[in-house]
Amino acid sequence: MNGPALSGLAESIPRPIGAALCQSHLFRSRINHLVPLQRISCQLICCLQSRSNSSYILGSFSYRLCPTAMGKINLTALRVRQTALNQFASGKTSKLPQWVSVVGEIPPAETLIRTRPPQHELVQQRLKTVAGSSKPQVVFQVQEKRRKPKKPSRLFQPVELKYEEDQLRTQFFRDHPWELARPRVLLESTGKDFEHYDWSRIQQPGKRLDGESVVQRQLWLLNNVPDMNKSAAYDIARREFYRLRLQEDIQRRVAAEEAAAYGAEFGPSYMDIGMKMENEQYDKWVAWARETSLIQDQRKSALSGAPDLGDTTESSEQEAEETEAVTL
Numbered sequence: 001m002n003g004p005a006l007s008g009l010a011e012s013i014p015r016p017i018g019a020a021l022c023q024s025h026l027f028r029s030r031i032n033h034l035v036p037l038q039r040i041s042c043q044l045i046c047c048l049q050s051r052s053n054s055s056y057i058l059g060s061f062s063y064r065l066c067p068t069a070m071g072k073i074n075l076t077a078l079r080v081r082q083t084a085l086n087q088f089a090s091g092k093t094s095k096l097p098q099w100v101s102v103v104g105e106i107p108p109a110e111t112l113i114r115t116r117p118p119q120h121e122l123v124q125q126r127l128k129t130v131a132g133s134s135k136p137q138v139v140f141q142v143q144e145k146r147r148k149p150k151k152p153s154r155l156f157q158p159v160e161l162k163y164e165e166d167q168l169r170t171q172f173f174r175d176h177p178w179e180l181a182r183p184r185v186l187l188e189s190t191g192k193d194f195e196h197y198d199w200s201r202i203q204q205p206g207k208r209l210d211g212e213s214v215v216q217r218q219l220w221l222l223n224n225v226p227d228m229n230k231s232a233a234y235d236i237a238r239r240e241f242y243r244l245r246l247q248e249d250i251q252r253r254v255a256a257e258e259a260a261a262y263g264a265e266f267g268p269s270y271m272d273i274g275m276k277m278e279n280e281q282y283d284k285w286v287a288w289a290r291e292t293s294l295i296q297d298q299r300k301s302a303l304s305g306a307p308d309l310g311d312t313t314e315s316s317e318q319e320a321e322e323t324e325a326v327t328l
Contacts, residue, residue: 078108116155122162125223136226164222168215171234179211200224202240209248214241 076083081103087093122143129136173180185208197204199220202213214237221233256266268276 078110081107114156117159120159120161122164124164127224127226127228129226165215165219168218168230168234169211172211172214172218176211182210184208184210202237203244209241209244214238217241 081100084093084097084100088096124141124143126139126141127136128139193206197207197216199216202217203209204213207213217240218230218233218237221228221236222230225233260266
């Protein structure tokens with residue numbers, strides 16, 4: 001199709017029809033089945049008749065002319081700065097966006113393949129005696145993680161971080177679940193209180209004794225005592241922890257006895273409060289049992305046609321009193 005024929009065909013199509021053809025998905029799908037020269041002609045006609053959808057036509061037109069230049073990869077995002085500069089140079093936009101200079105200094109990555117992030121390995125520090133050496137040497141052991149094939153949706157998730165104290169912490173709180181019920185102070189003055197701790201001993205100034213003390217003490221033993229295994233370090237840390245907890249209980253008991261000797265009144269204990277609440281619930285249950293028994297007796301008497309309900313009430317009250325006396 002030559003130039004005059006193309007211009008004549010373009011003039012023969014009304015402008016509203018050309019705009020409608022550009023926006024029609026059926027027309028776009030039918031274009032792809034034409035001969036390349038006819039397809040280019042139809043796209044040029046629609047481009048001449050409608051400017052509202054010229055971006056699609058021009059993009060499709062350039063792709064049809066140079067299919068090997070673009071390929072199947074959409075590089076529009078990588079060329080967003082060049083597009084903004086071209087629009088400003090042609091007068092389509094009055095001013096440049098504020099991000100043009102930033103994108104020019106820090107261009108987007110041109111690598112279209114996303115690499116898998118390196119996995120975090122569990123590193124263990126041990127102090128072992130080496131044959132032929134007078135001093136023990138520090139040895140770092142890397143625990144290899146068994147790699148499992150991941151789903152594509154989980155391939156680029158955040159890397160799982162693993163540390164040795166996590167395993168020690170899990171073991172301790174599994175053996176001592178009630179330690180989690182004790183109140184803990186999580187506030188710190190500077191956030192670097194751990195720098196002032198010396199875990200060569202389990203008790204630290206300014207820190208309450210808790211399960212974390214056992215974990216850090218066990219980790220220190222594993223890292224600084226030659227040929228120390230995990231079970232032996234756990235036994236040593238627990239023994240020190242139990243001794244200090246027993247000492248705290250004795251101090252608390254002695255302080256309460258001294259205060260009581262000087263006239264202090266602490267009120268009812270937790271055991272007394274619990275027994276009082278249990279007695280209240282038991283009294284409520286006895287009253288409910290009496291009412292339920294009375295209602296059942298009345299229903300039975302109504303069905304049997306017995307006229308005397310007073311005797312039934314008195315007998316039920318006597319039975320309830322006898323039951324209460326036997327229970328007490």
